[in-house]
Amino acid sequence: METARLVPLPSTSSRQSSIRFEADRLVVERLVLDDSTLVAFVAERPSEERAELMERALRIGLTAIQSVGVTVNVDAVRAEFQGLLRQTEAANERAATALDTMLRQNFADGDGRLPRTLEKFLGDRGQLRSFVDELFDEGKRDSAIGRMKILLGSYFDGDASRLAQLLDPTRLGSPLHQFRVEMAAGFDKLNERLSAIEAAGAARASERSKSAAKGGDFEGVIEGLLGELARGSGDLLERIGTETGSLIGSKKGDFVLTLNAEATTGADVKIVIECKDRYVSGRAMRDELREAKTNRDAAVALVVFTPAHAPAGIAPFDVRAGDVYCVVDPAAPDAATLEAAVRLTRLLALQTLRSHDVEVDAAAIGEALKGVREQLETLRALKVTLTAIGTSAKDVYSGLDRLRDGILARLTEAEAELRAR
Secondary structure (H helix, E strand, O other), X not given: OEEEEEOOOOOOOOOOEEEEEEXXXXXXXXXXXXXXXXXXXXXXXXXXXXXXXXXXXXXXXXXXXXXXXXXXXXXXXXXXXXXXHHHHHHHHHHHHHHHHHHHHHHHOOOOOHHHHHHHHHHOOOOHHHHHHHHHOOOOOOOOHHHHHHHHHHHHHOOOOOHHHHHHOOOOOOOHHHHHHHHHHHHHHHHHHHHHHHHHHHHHHHHHHHHOOOHHHHHHHHHHHHHHHHHHHHOOEEEEOOOOOOOOOOOOOOOEEEEOOOOOOOOOOOEEEEEEEOOOOOHXXXXXXXXXXXXXXXXXXXXXXXXXXXXXXXXXXXXXXXXXXXXXXXXXXXXXXXXHHHHHHHHHHHHHHHHHOOOOOOHHHHHHHHHHHHHHHHHHHHHHHXXXXXXXXXHHHHHHHHHHHHHHHHHHHHHHHHHHHO
């Protein structure tokens, strides 16, 4: 415990008082205050509140004296801060002057170190320009561009270049030579595959020809295809092979296709369809179709052959003596081929309306038929080419597909002309 002596002011006390510090406590002993006004103020308070009042008075007095000391300290700090601020401003001014001098020395437009250095390396006569000129000088063999010319020349210049050797399919060991060998082998396999498919088709046709129900099977396949086509065009398909027609005792004609009345402007136009999976001579076929048209009151006839029994030169379809001949394989029926044949037959049937009082654009139909016949002639030529060039079978078949699409397009144009009128 630390003890301090307090000498009271002469005007407030005539007795000695003592002050002790005990940790955070302040102990004052024998303190006498001579002030009648304050004595009267304390005497007015109740006796139980006087001790607390004296403690508060001492606390408030000491706090006030402490505040006066803090105010004095703040003034001293302000004075010191203002002096420091003046010193800082002077130091900043000196630093700014030094920085400006240094920036001018390094970055001035004409005399700065950086512009001089950049001009030395990057200027019109700088080291970089000299280096680039030397690097890409075409006249120097040891320059970069000279070396590139020599290198590229060895790869691309002349028949002896590396690229020419790589692209030469006849040179053994070149990539294209290997590709040529693989393509040739692939075409050989394709030719063998096509031959096998044709042989299998012929074998299946032969087996069907020996079957007792061969006719019914072929007619069933054709009926399904014709039904789809009739639904798409609004025509009426009837299977009447077991029914007698207009001629006494005659059942010629397997199907009758009655064209949509909207396409015929109300006229009754029919197509008779025959399915043949047996051989029939050309003259006998013409006679049979003539009888079928009369028996079924049809304008045009369509006969559908199997590949094994079709006359030579009609695949996939042809126009003979005003009727349409078509070839469809029942094992792998091509709906597009039959569709083209049916649409061609419909045009021929509509052309017969010229003998009635019905307005049709005969010129448009005739032009369409002429275009179809031209396509058929080209089709026959490609068929001949197909039999003579086995290794080019893929290209020929692609040409056949394009021609078939062309025929369908011409048929569509003719039908559109008819609908427009």
